[in-house]
Amino acid sequence: MAARKGDWVQIHSTILKPQERSEHLPEDTKNVPFEMRVKGFLVNESAEVGDYVEIETLSGRKIHGKLIEVNPKYRHDFGEPVPELLKIGIELRKILDETER
Amino acid sequence: MNNYSYQKIMERKNEIIKKSVGIDYEKFRTGGIAFDYEKMMQEVGYSIEEVRKIQDEVSVGRTPLVELKNITRLVRKISKPGKGARIFLKDEACNPSGSFKDRRASLSVFHAKKNGYEGVIAATSGNYGAAVASQAAKRFLKCIIVQETFDSQGIGQPEILEKGRACEAYGAEVIQLSVGPELFYYSLVLLEQTGYFNASLYTPFAIAGIETLGYEIAEQMWEKEGKFPDVVVVTHAGGGNITGTARGLIKAGAKNTEIVAASVDLRGLHMASDSDFNRKSFTTGHTGFGVPFAVFPDRSDVPINAARPLRYMDRYVLVTQGEVFYVTEMLAQLEGMQRGPAGNTSLAAAIAIAKELEEDKIVVVQETEYTGAGKLPSAQLTFARKMGIEIKRGDPLKEDKPGERIVIPENPSQIEFIELNLFDLKKSYIKEIMKRNNKYKFSEVEIKFISEDIRLPISETIELIKITKEEI
Numbered sequence: 090m091a092a093r094k095g096d097w098v099q100i101h102s103t104i105l106k107p108q109e110r111s112e113h114l115p116e117d118t119k120n121v122p123f124e125m126r127v128k129g130f131l132v133n134e135s136a137e138v139g140d141y142v143e144i145e146t147l148s149g150r151k152i153h154g155k156l157i158e159v160n161p162k163y164r165h166d167f168g169e170p171v172p173e174l175l176k177i178g179i180e181l182r183k184i185l186d187e188t189e190r
Numbered sequence: 191m192n193n194y195s196y197q198k199i200m201e202r203k204n205e206i207i208k209k210s211v212g213i214d215y216e217k218f219r220t221g222g223i224a225f226d227y228e229k230m231m232q233e234v235g236y237s238i239e240e241v242r243k244i245q246d247e248v249s250v251g252r253t254p255l256v257e258l259k260n261i262t263r264l265v266r267k268i269s270k271p272g273k274g275a276r277i278f279l280k281d282e283a284c285n286p287s288g289s290f291k292d293r294r295a296s297l298s299v300f301h302a303k304k305n306g307y308e309g310v311i312a313a314t315s316g317n318y319g320a321a322v323a324s325q326a327a328k329r330f331l332k333c334i335i336v337q338e339t340f341d342s343q344g345i346g347q348p349e350i351l352e353k354g355r356a357c358e359a360y361g362a363e364v365i366q367l368s369v370g371p372e373l374f375y376y377s378l379v380l381l382e383q384t385g386y387f388n389a390s391l392y393t394p395f396a397i398a399g400i401e402t403l404g405y406e407i408a409e410q411m412w413e414k415e416g417k418f419p420d421v422v423v424v425t426h427a428g429g430g431n432i433t434g435t436a437r438g439l440i441k442a443g444a445k446n447t448e449i450v451a452a453s454v455d456l457r458g459l460h461m462a463s464d465s466d467f468n469r470k471s472f473t474t475g476h477t478g479f480g481v482p483f484a485v486f487p488d489r490s491d492v493p494i495n496a497a498r499p500l501r502y503m504d505r506y507v508l509v510t511q512g513e514v515f516y517v518t519e520m521l522a523q524l525e526g527m528q529r530g531p532a533g534n535t536s537l538a539a540a541i542a543i544a545k546e547l548e549e550d551k552i553v554v555v556q557e558t559e560y561t562g563a564g565k566l567p568s569a570q571l572t573f574a575r576k577m578g579i580e581i582k583r584g585d586p587l588k589e590d591k592p593g594e595r596i597v598i599p600e601n602p603s604q605i606e607f608i609e610l611n612l613f614d615l616k617k618s619y620i621k622e623i624m625k626r627n628n629k630y631k632f633s634e635v636e637i638k639f640i641s642e643d644i645r646l647p648i649s650e651t652i653e654l655i656k657i658t659k660e661e662i
Binding site: 104105109110111113114115117118121122123124125126127128129146147148149150163164165166167168169170171173174177178180181182184185187 | 195196260263264267268309332333334339340342346348351352355358361362363364365366367368369370371372375376383384460462463464465515516519520522523524562563564566567568569570571572573581582583598601602
């Protein structure tokens with residue numbers, strides 16, 4: 090997807106390669122890079138996802154990275170109905186109802 | 191090697207922190223590992239009257255203290271005759287950004303503004319980010335929040351994604367990082383590059399900001415019931431919550447109130463592990479912070495941590511993830527309050543504690559937090575299931591396995607706690623000091639300091655030092 094100057098985008102960059110990371114890390118973490126994602130407004134005239142671009146962040150900093158998303162969406166949600174939770178309210182009210190009687 | 195390499199930045203750590211916090215911590219040191227804690231809190235902090243005034247300016251604090259009448263009724267139903275203390279809850283979700291963290295942030299941001307900083311930076315994956323962002327918006331400062339958000343697959347923890355969204359809603363820049371303690375390194379890079387104030391969770395400002403919470407609990411309870419609470423249960427992670435709340439209670443005169451710390455039991459999961467990161471359904475209020483920060487507070491992002499949990503803890507109890515989700519549902523369905531989940535850790539513990547206490551006793555759950563997408567039990571459990579975690583109804587104390595199985599109680603009688611031995615924690619504290627400083631002999635000043643820092647009489651402290659030394 091193409092982005093134009095001023096579009097709200099998200100970039101990615103690697104801050105530390107595995108060999109540059111802190112010494113005291115569990116093995117699984119030691120083997121992967123230390124990465125960053127930041128959002129901001131595109132400074133370049135235009136760009137495609139995958140391009141190395143410049144953005145202006147919400148605090149007004151200008152930083153570089155690989156364009157990974159244009160109009161980045163919030164994808165976290167309320168989840169699905171969870172059967173293990175659905176009857177808790179009914180069960181608890183029943184215990185209190187019996188107290189009343 | 192470039193100027194911003196890991197090594198170079200860590201070499202400049204003290205210099206960067208001094209400039210970004212504006213505190214010369216060295217002047218509080220009294221020799222060796224010792225420092226004058228109260229002097230630091232007095233000289234750098236603000237009095238409770240000043241804090242209240244600052245918080246009133248930005249509508250922080252003075253939240254309702256709500257009696258949980260239906261939950262108390264339920265607890266009595268499952269307790270032995272005559273048992274079942276009354277449970278009250280301090281509804282901190284009523285603060286501007288939805289948690290008690292507004293109290294911490296209000297003072298840090300006020301202080302940053304007063305001292306002419308252009309912006310604030312906070313390294314936090316918790317509600318504190320939204321709190322700093324909200325306060326910065328009110329005080330017209332720029333704000334950057336640094337979060338540990340993703341694993342190496344690029345999968346974000348839903349609760350942290352939600353907290354990031356909230357920060358952006360208040361106009362803050364959010365730096366989302368992958369798993370690892372280098373978050374601290376990158377915060378230093380940003381502090382140096384921007385010259386912003388370090389709104390650390392662990393400065394005297396951040397702790398003084400919470401004192402009003404304990405103070406209000408004491409005041410409100412006195413007004414409602416003519417007495418101070420018998421027990422206050424505090425969700426415990428980095429130690430600021432318990433330190434500030436207990437100090438506030440004491441300042442209000444509630445010196446005999448028992449302070450119980452409560453954390454979610456995530457023992458066995460490594461906090462810096464990329465593969466364990468998304469196997470947790472709680473991102474704070476858990477043992478991964480609670481235990482290490484109790485036994486070695488000075489692992490924080492400032493040279494001397496103003497949060498000293500062992501000074502104030504009377505008990506430390508653990509509850510399981512499944513119990514906290516269960517009581518989160520309970521709070522919504524019986525009291526009409528959708529809150530949490532992490533803040534409800536203390537609610538789960540309070541229910542278990544109330545069962546053992548006489549009916550005329552009063553237990554206060556000291557906080558709530560806003561909830562919503564990403565944070566709800568349904569959001570977290572849907573995510574956990576996708577990560578391969580087993581979810582079932584059952585007896586949490588028998589079947590819970592952090593990172594593998596979440597067990598939702600089948601009935602309220604199964605809400606119980608695991609009590610950690612405080613003496614063991616105090617011993618671990620001494621062990622940490624010995625190992626980190628390669629030091630096994632302590633001066634009189636240091637022994638007095640340790641004795642205060644772990645709240646143990648001097649004679650017992652000397653004995654504990656001796657035992658610990660022999661064990662190492």
